[in-house]
Amino acid sequence: MAGQHRRSTARILATATAALTVAALAGCAGGSGGVNSDYGFATADQEDGSTITVWVDAAREPVAKAFEEANPDVPISIETYDGNAGGSGSFQTKVALFDQSGEGWPDVVFSTQTNDASWAAKETNGVQAFAAPLNKGYFSDDFLAGFTDGANDPMTVDGSVYGLRNDLAPVVLWYNQKLLDEFGYEIPTTWEEYEAMGEKLAAEHPGYILGSIGDSFVGTYVYYWGAQAPIFALDGNTFSSDFDDPYSVAMTEMLDSMAANGSLVQDSVFSAPFVENYSDKIVAMPGPAWYAGALFQNPDSVNAEPGTFGAADPLYWEGEDEVTGNVGGGVWYASSHSKNLAAVETFLEFATSSEESAELNSGLPAYDEAASTWLDGQAASGFFAGDFKAAVQKASGSVWGGWGFPSFSPETAYAAVVVPALAEGKTIADVVPEWQEQILNEAQVQGYTVE
Amino acid sequence: MLAFTKNGAFVGIDNFVKVFADYRFWPAVQHVALFVAIWLVSLTLLVVLLALLVHAIRVRWLSSVSRFLFYIPGALAGASSVMLWLFLLDPAVSPVAGILQLFGFETFVQTVSIDNLPVIFTLIAFWAGAGGWIIIMYGALNNIPVEVMEAARIDGAGPIGTAWHIQIPLMRKWISYMAVMSLAAGTQLFVEPRVLSQASKGVVPPDYSLNQLAYLFAFRQNDFNGSAAISLLLLVVAAGLSALFVFRGGLFERE
Numbered sequence: 001m002a003g004q005h006r007r008s009t010a011r012i013l014a015t016a017t018a019a020l021t022v023a024a025l026a027g028c029a030g031g032s033g034g035v036n037s038d039y040g041f042a043t044a045d046q047e048d049g050s051t052i053t054v055w056v057d058a059a060r061e062p063v064a065k066a067f068e069e070a071n072p073d074v075p076i077s078i079e080t081y082d083g084n085a086g087g088s089g090s091f092q093t094k095v096a097l098f099d100q101s102g103e104g105w106p107d108v109v110f111s112t113q114t115n116d117a118s119w120a121a122k123e124t125n126g127v128q129a130f131a132a133p134l135n136k137g138y139f140s141d142d143f144l145a146g147f148t149d150g151a152n153d154p155m156t157v158d159g160s161v162y163g164l165r166n167d168l169a170p171v172v173l174w175y176n177q178k179l180l181d182e183f184g185y186e187i188p189t190t191w192e193e194y195e196a197m198g199e200k201l202a203a204e205h206p207g208y209i210l211g212s213i214g215d216s217f218v219g220t221y222v223y224y225w226g227a228q229a230p231i232f233a234l235d236g237n238t239f240s241s242d243f244d245d246p247y248s249v250a251m252t253e254m255l256d257s258m259a260a261n262g263s264l265v266q267d268s269v270f271s272a273p274f275v276e277n278y279s280d281k282i283v284a285m286p287g288p289a290w291y292a293g294a295l296f297q298n299p300d301s302v303n304a305e306p307g308t309f310g311a312a313d314p315l316y317w318e319g320e321d322e323v324t325g326n327v328g329g330g331v332w333y334a335s336s337h338s339k340n341l342a343a344v345e346t347f348l349e350f351a352t353s354s355e356e357s358a359e360l361n362s363g364l365p366a367y368d369e370a371a372s373t374w375l376d377g378q379a380a381s382g383f384f385a386g387d388f389k390a391a392v393q394k395a396s397g398s399v400w401g402g403w404g405f406p407s408f409s410p411e412t413a414y415a416a417v418v419v420p421a422l423a424e425g426k427t428i429a430d431v432v433p434e435w436q437e438q439i440l441n442e443a444q445v446q447g448y449t450v451e
Numbered sequence: 452m453l454a455f456t457k458n459g460a461f462v463g464i465d466n467f468v469k470v471f472a473d474y475r476f477w478p479a480v481q482h483v484a485l486f487v488a489i490w491l492v493s494l495t496l497l498v499v500l501l502a503l504l505v506h507a508i509r510v511r512w513l514s515s516v517s518r519f520l521f522y523i524p525g526a527l528a529g530a531s532s533v534m535l536w537l538f539l540l541d542p543a544v545s546p547v548a549g550i551l552q553l554f555g556f557e558t559f560v561q562t563v564s565i566d567n568l569p570v571i572f573t574l575i576a577f578w579a580g581a582g583g584w585i586i587i588m589y590g591a592l593n594n595i596p597v598e599v600m601e602a603a604r605i606d607g608a609g610p611i612g613t614a615w616h617i618q619i620p621l622m623r624k625w626i627s628y629m630a631v632m633s634l635a636a637g638t639q640l641f642v643e644p645r646v647l648s649q650a651s652k653g654v655v656p657p658d659y660s661l662n663q664l665a666y667l668f669a670f671r672q673n674d675f676n677g678s679a680a681i682s683l684l685l686l687v688v689a690a691g692l693s694a695l696f697v698f699r700g701g702l703f704e705r706e
Contacts, residue, residue: 082649088653093666420564423558423561
C-alpha cells in the first residue's frame, strides 16, 4: 500500500517536472523570438491606439498630466508609485512579478534612481529585458544627440541606451544671501572653508545650520561622492568600497566634527521638523540642483522668499580636482513589451524635451534645449540670488566619475547603519566598519566580486 | 519542489546551504523568534485576563460595549492599520508624543530603532488581533456549565480561585488553539516591517523578517529557488512548534 502510494507520488513529481521543462522551453523560445530590425529588439505585436500605462512618482505626475492634455488622441493611464525612491527596489520587484506572469508590464516607467539599467537591461529567467534599447532604430539619433553629453551614460550598456535621463542632478552649494550678509560670512568654496564656517557658526550663531546628514542620499551622494571618496566603486564586475582612502577619511572626520558642533543636523530635509525648525536657519547647504524646485520654491517645504537663496559652485578639497557629486536625476524607461511603441515614443519625447516639461521640471533637464529653457526661466524669474545659471552649468560639467552604478543602491546601507547610529548619538567613524561590511555584503548578494 | 532545484535541475540541499550562508538569514531568524516569543506570551496573558474580566462584568450593556470596542481595531486590516501606526510612532505628529518622549524618543528614527521593533510589532499585532480572540475566549467561558461555577462558589472559591482552578483549565484547548493560529501568523511577519521600512526610508531594514528575505530573494535577486527554501524552513519550524502546542494543549483530546 505504502509502496504504491510512493510510486504514484513519484509519477506526479515526474509529470510536474516534465510540464515545467516544457513551460521553460516555451518561455525561452518566446524570449528569443525574431528581432524587429526597425527597433533592434523583439517587439510585441503592436496595437495602434491601445492605452499606454505610465508609472510616475508624485513629482512627475504633472508632466504626465500635461501630456494627456496636449495629446488627447493618445490614450494614457497614469499610475503613481514611490518612484523607486531611496533604493526601495519597487520598480524591480514589480517588474519581476510581471515577468513571472508574462503580462501586465507598464509601457513607461519613471525611476528616481540612475542604476536600474544594471538589471532592466538584462534578460532574467528567460524573459526579455524589460527596458527597450532606444538607439538601435527606435528613437532618432537626432533626438538622442540632444541630451547633455554623458547624461545617458549610466543607462548605457555595451553601446545600447536603455533609458532617457529626465534631469541632471549635480551637487551645488546652496546659500542664504541674507544670512551671510547679516553674519558677515563669505560663501565657502572648499570643504575646508565649509568646515571652518561650521565651527564659527556654532560658536557665534548656534541653531543655524549648514545642512543635514539624516538623509541617505545626502550622506552618500552629496558628501562622499562630492569628496571623491571611493566607497562605492565598480570596475567591470568587481565592486570595492574603500573607507581608508584619504578622501574617505577626511570626509568622515569633517561630517563627525560638524555633526558634533551642531552645524549639521539629523532631520531629513523632507521631514516636517526640518521644514519647521530650519527653513530660515539654513546658512549654506550642499545639495543637488533639484533642491531648487523640491525645497526652496516648494510651498510645502522651505518656501523661501525670492532673492534669499542662491546656488554657488560646488565645494571641493583645497588644491584638488574641482569635482562634485550627483544625486540621482530621474530616468525614463520604455518597456520592450509595449504594444504601442509609437505612443511611448511620443510620450518620452514630450516628457524629456518639450517646453512644458522644462517648465514643470523641478531640476535641471538633461535635454540641452530644455535645460536652457529651464535655466533662462530660473534666471528671468529672479528667484535665486547670484549667478545661478553659471553655478549649475559648472556643476553639471564636473561630476566625479569614480562613483559606481551597480544593481543596488548605496542608500540602503547608509539608512540601515549610519542613520540609526547617529540617532543613538554615535559618530560615523564609530560605525564605518559596520557600514562598509553592509555595503560589501549587499554587493556580494547581488553577485559582484568583492575586493 | 522549487526549494530543491536550480534552473530545473535537482541540486539537493544547495539552496538551503546558500540561504544559511546569506548574511541576512540569521539576523532575520533572531528578529522573528524574538517577536514571536514576546507576542505569544503577551497575547496569551492579556487575552485570557481581559476575557475573564469582561466575563465577570455583570452589567449587561457594559459587557457588550466593551466586547464591541475590543473588536473594532480588528476590522482595520493589515497595511492600513500600519499606516495608522506610522502616525502614532512619529513624535512629530503623534497624538501620544508625550508617551514616546517619556521613553526618550525624540524622532521617528529613534522610535523605530531595531531594538524597539519586536515591541512595536507586538503592539500593532495585539491591537489588531486581540479583540477577536477576546470574543472567542468569552464564548469559551460561556460554555462552562453554570453548575460547575456555582459548585465552585459554594465551595468558597473567589473570582481568582474560580479563574485559576476552573475557568483557565477548561479554556486550555482554546488557548492552545489561539497559540497555534497566532504562531502561524507571527512567523509570517511581513506587512508591518515592509511598510515601516518604506516609511522610514530604509532605517527599518528591508530584510528584517524571514518572509521579507524570501521576498527579496524572489523579486530582487530573481532567485525563486532560494526563496522557496526559506519558505519551506519557515513551514517546518512553524509546524514543529504548532505540534508542540497541539499535544501540550490537548487540542484533539476528547473527554
